[in-house]
Amino acid sequence: MDSIAQGITFFKQGGIVMYFLAIASIFVVFIGIERAFYFARADAGRAFAHAFMLHIANARYAEALALARDQRGAIADILFSAITKNSSRADRMSAYMEIQSGIALSKMRRRIYYLSVIVTMAPLLGLLGTISGMITTFSVFNIQAGEPAAITGGIGEALIATAMGLCVALVALMVHAYFSQRIENIVTDMEMCFSAAESSRLALADAASVTADDAAEGAAQ
Structure with missing residues (x-):
């Protein structure tokens, strides 16, 4: 309870800027959790x-198709649709994968931009709190030079706001870096898988045709 009360006291000492920083920190947590569930x-x-890639390299085209069919995720969905529905022509397959990957990456980058904004904005808000606290301090020097508590209150506001702004920015930077790197990994995986699928387009199309025929025979029986 004492630590909570002390935290509330520090928060109040930071001035009005602390409320904006608190809102920014809530946004960081929300974006981090929402993006984590989305990427999962x-x-x-x-x-x-x-x-x-290993299946393609070893000419196990049916296994590669089955893997794309059974796996959950944007890359697998795009590959399976491209192979089964758009592999009749190389240009059509390539265009389909390019369009769908662009849509998928756009969804993955959603709200990530706001993290970079918070990384820049939070220290500036902390600096604003610092300036506000120093103004308060110098005002006290001029008006109430005999009250040291009032002077230290202004200094405290300046330091607390700065520290809070840096903390929010650091957390936002880590979350932004994590998801940015994850997106880069996905882009790399997309390029490798799509290139492999295009190079083995006809073999994969044959595997898809055989799989469809087997499924039709099974349904007929």
């Missing part, structure tokens, strides 16, 4: 890309 659904992981 949309990212198949690097293991999928490596397994798909």
